[in-house]
Amino acid sequence: MREFKSQFGFLTIAQNNDITDYLELAYQQALNVKATQKQNQFAVLVDADTAKLITDQHREIFDYIIEFSTDHAKNEHWKMSNEWQAFYLTPFKETIKLESDLLFTRDITHWLDGLRFRDICFSLHCKNLQSENITSSPYRKIFKENDLPDIYTGMYYFRFSQTSADFFRTVRDVYAGWDTVKNHLALINEPPTTDLAFAVAAKIIGTDVCTIPTLEFFNFVHLKPQIQGWNETQAVTDHANVEWQDNIVRINNRNQYYPVHYYEKGFVHATRRI
Amino acid sequence: MKNCDVLEKSKGVLIFANNTGYIDYTTIAARAQTLAEHYLKLPVTIVTGQDFANKRYNIDSGNFEAWHNGGRYLAYELSPYDQTILIDSDYFVFDDNLLKILDVVSDYQITKTNNYVCSQHSNQMGQYSLDTLWATVIVFNKTPKARMLFDLVGVIERNYQYYRDLYNIEARNFRNDYAFTIADNVINGYSPNQENYLPWPIISVPGPIDSLELKDSKFYLKTSGQALVLPKQSIHLMSKAWLLSESCEQLIEAAINA
DSSP, rough: OOOOSSEEEEEOOOOOSOEEEEEEEEHHHHHHHHOOSSSSEEEEEHHHHHHTOOOOHHHHOSSEEEEOOSSSSTTTSSOOOOOHHHHHHHHHEEEEEEEEEOOOOSOOHHHHHHHTSSSEEEEEEEOOOOEEEEOOOOGHHHHHHTTTTOOEEEEEEEEEHHHHHEEEEHHHOOOOOOOOGGGGSSOOOOOHHHHHHHHHHHHOOOHHHBBBOOTTTTEEEEOGGGGOOTTTTOOOHHHHOEETTTEEEETTTTEOOOEEEESSTTTTHHOOOO | OTTTTTTOOOOOEEEEEOOOOOHHHHHHHHHHHHHHHHOOOOEEEEEOOOOOOEEEEEEESSSSEEEEOOOOOGGGHHHOOOEEEEOOTTTEOOOHHHHHHHHHOOSEEEEEEEEESSSOOOOBSTTTSSBEEEEEEEEESHHHHHHHHHHHHHHHHHHHHHHHHTTTOOOSSOOOOHHHHHHHHHHHTOOOOGGGGGGOOEEESOOSSSSSETTTTTTEOOOOSSSSEEEEEEEOOHHHHHHHHHHHHHHHHHHHHH
């Protein structure tokens, strides 16, 4: 029988590469979770190389530091093939898995009441800076073309359950059998992004099993330029007016109440002194 | 039966009109007044005398001309009514829909959507800015929050360059639309508040008008490139040349005598 350390918590993966210090992003996120969430247990999954960079400062903030026993993304620059291990390594019975470049601006504990209607739940679509739902974007052509659910893995919920086990096993198989899977999809040649692999798994398991379309609030603001209707080259940090007021981030004079998936890894340092 | 213990709020229409060397805004306002009185059955007050120096692009002549569009924030102080329908002089009322807003407005309601009849337009103040609200029609009660809105518009008008930079506004000249957009954003905690928006869009004719006639409760509009038939409704006519023309006078007569 699997033992859990805690009922609920947040989990992220930090695997540094030569461009991005994901451990630093995870640390910023942990600080943010501690500052904004009433239930704020925080765990980080790291590979062996990243584990060597952990300091006492990190240990003070991270409640759990867990090392992958097998790093399936060892040879990847953009390390995404370990995502399915979240289910097997989380120390929580109920987990909200976050990408490390996402910050909260308010407490979302009450969202659990809605999320618990499913064993595993992904947000559908994402939001722009005006908090409008973006149901179609240039980034999602592959999804449209292949009739895949428009789910985002920047933030999702799962609990220890048969459905979640089936789902993550499917994700693992999608990664492992990508060469076969991609032959059944249009417009694809590259290794799958997490969003794509999970969307394929969701399609296999059943989108209705892992989404709640009416749970509109379970969502985040995505700062990718084309989500805002800008050109791809127009970075938020170059073009937007970003202000911080306590935990609220105000971008282009709009308070962001949904979690902010900042995507540009230097966003926090460029806009805020911690 | 009417309850005599309840004091009825005074209601009326307010129009700002400041003549320039090029455009006789008071004549346009007087025409808007005729229509507002006819369709809304409310008294109309015209405010004039502001000489705020600004420039606007004249769609009829194709030149930049003087424009005295400042001082709109004074509407709160100057309005003699408890409930005010503040309209631009070039907004012509052809129905009584705005009376319904007087029944439901809490503090203020401002135009959120402006549909151009014959062209698309960007509704943002700038590429990295907010969607524009339109000061063309604002309905307000005399409440602390409405006062805050108008006071803040005054602050923005007096410090426009600062707010223009802060809000990434592309246009260089001061526009009341932008000042009200910023003020609404700030006093609602940097978030949109649907309660403050008129529930329907206004309809605008943005360019020069060749002819506009009213027949059988329909507008027949001709511009240089298009001919349109529109249902009779309140309409924002931006061509000042046409608003000052004899054709405009005839349209108003036809509407009133219909």
